[in-house]
Amino acid sequence: MELIESGQFSVDDFGHAKVFGEYILLLPVPVLIHLQTMLEKELGAKKAGAFLEEIGVYQVRQALERYKKRLGIQKVDKTKIMEFEKKIINIIGFGNVDTKVVFNGSVIDITLNNPTVAIKYAEINGKCRHPVDYYLGGILKGSFSTLTGKDMTVEEIRCAAMGDSVCRFILKPKKKRAKG
Numbered sequence: 223m224e225l226i227e228s229g230q231f232s233v234d235d236f237g238h239a240k241v242f243g244e245y246i247l248l249l250p251v252p253v254l255i256h257l258q259t260m261l262e263k264e265l266g267a268k269k270a271g272a273f274l275e276e277i278g279v280y281q282v283r284q285a286l287e288r289y290k291k292r293l294g295i296q297k298v299d300k301t302k303i304m305e306f307e308k309k310i311i312n313i314i315g316f317g318n319v320d321t322k323v324v325f326n327g328s329v330i331d332i333t334l335n336n337p338t339v340a341i342k343y344a345e346i347n348g349k350c351r352h353p354v355d356y357y358l359g360g361i362l363k364g365s366f367s368t369l370t371g372k373d374m375t376v377e378e379i380r381c382a383a384m385g386d387s388v389c390r391f392i393l394k395p396k397k398k399r400a401k402g
């Protein structure tokens with residue numbers, strides 16, 4: 223609602239919907255889950271996860287670029303990125319997730335309380351033996367890499383699709399490869 227009121231959501235003369243100045247498709251969650259399940263069968267969970275994570279990173283980088291251009295600023299301040307990230311998570315259908323972010327040195331610990339995809343994934347595919355929120359992990363990784371100015375890695379260590387009560391992500395700065 224807030225997006226419509228602020229004009230961030232618009233529809234052009236051809237009926238194409240736009241959010242933050244880019245065309246969007248509204249996909250039902252099971253569609254994403256179906257794609258993910260097919261990729262997992264074909265490539266294995268790890269490789270499939272890497273693709274979906276990259277989609278999340280790509281999405282948030284593009285969105286932040288547009289956001290910066292729109293506001294004509296070079297550097298987006300940190301609180302704005304946090305706000306914007308919550309909006310992105312909200313727009314793509316995760317809803318008003320209750321997010322807890324803990325900064326522990328260079329490690330960022332994020333807990334999500336209402337993870338739509340994980341809950342739906344378990345509903346469709348049954349309880350899973352691995353975490354499933356690669357896409358959301360990619361969004362977090364993209365946001366916090368921008369926020370900290372460092373390349374981060376992300377790992378989901380608890381997932382509601384596995385029967386955990388929350389989804390929990392650990393982000394760390396990517397280790398530089400040792401020389402020699």
Ligand SMILES: [Zn+2]
Pocket residue numbers: 337340353354355378380381382383388389390
């Ligand atoms: Zn999860």
